[in-house]
Amino acid sequence: MVKKLRNKILAANWKMNLNRLEAFSLLQKISNMTIRENDKEIVFVPSVFLPMCEEVLTNSCVFYGAQNVYFEEKGAFTGELSITHISDFGARYALVGHSERRNIFGENSELLNKKLKGLLSHNITPVLCIGEPLKERENKTYEAFLYKQLKEAMVGICAEDAKKIIYAYEPIWAIGTGKTARPGDIKTTLEFIRNTLNYMYEGIKEEVYILYGGSVKKDNIDEIINTNHCDGVLVGGAALDFDSWNRIVNYEVK
Ligand code: 13P
Numbered sequence: 037m038v039k040k041l042r043n044k045i046l047a048a049n050w051k052m053n054l055n056r057l058e059a060f061s062l063l064q065k066i067s068n069m070t071i072r073e074n075d076k077e078i079v080f081v082p083s084v085f086l087p088m089c090e091e092v093l094t095n096s097c098v099f100y101g102a103q104n105v106y107f108e109e110k111g112a113f114t115g116e117l118s119i120t121h122i123s124d125f126g127a128r129y130a131l132v133g134h135s136e137r138r139n140i141f142g143e144n145s146e147l148l149n150k151k152l153k154g155l156l157s158h159n160i161t162p163v164l165c166i167g168e169p170l171k172e173r174e175n176k177t178y179e180a181f182l183y184k185q186l187k188e189a190m191v192g193i194c195a196e197d198a199k200k201i202i203y204a205y206e207p208i209w210a211i212g213t214g215k216t217a218r219p220g221d222i223k224t225t226l227e228f229i230r231n232t233l234n235y236m237y238e239g240i241k242e243e244v245y246i247l248y249g250g251s252v253k254k255d256n257i258d259e260i261i262n263t264n265h266c267d268g269v270l271v272g273g274a275a276l277d278f279d280s281w282n283r284i285v286n287y288e289v290k
Pocket of ligand 1: 134206214252272273
């Protein structure tokens, strides 16, 4: 049984949504939000909005990050952003390995591993996303699938660095589908991920944060976030509307 962690992490992934005016308006509302003491709120915006985050969120308690970075410092990588680019605009977090990056943009574990190492060396906290497709869940092979994703992404990463990473379990079949994983499945899968990390890095179990993502809404947040082993949530669609996001951030403790 893992001791209750200090706080929860409420993370929003805006994906490729909102125009400039909408983003500004939502960020302004977010900057004035109240949030439970010791909890952490992070918004992952399209990178073009990072300067806006710097302007609006700098004096608030909300952190922000990028949805993607490239690992190289600089050079002929047309269309990419470096870690220095995002950190220069105050981003302190970055998503790595979101299933949309893996599946639509073909990002493989070798690339994700380089991104993790690059971010860690720049003191930017990576949020490493893992999650199985429906077939693996139905065939009950999801544990082996998740273990492989973790093992490959973490090659050459030491325990001290592994502790700095935030892990997010996002079953692909639950993303944007309205199908949330059942609390029992969330608990056992998050526990499996925690134990796997502990197997890879002895003693790390109580220090890592593991989030759940996939159709988290204001109607199911209380049940999900109070599930054992759930240290927070990574929210897509329901984070785009202020009232809905506000309710999620101000979940009820059960
Ligand atoms: P939804 O909350 O829209 O299902 O998206 C989850 C997600 O992919 C967050 O990264």
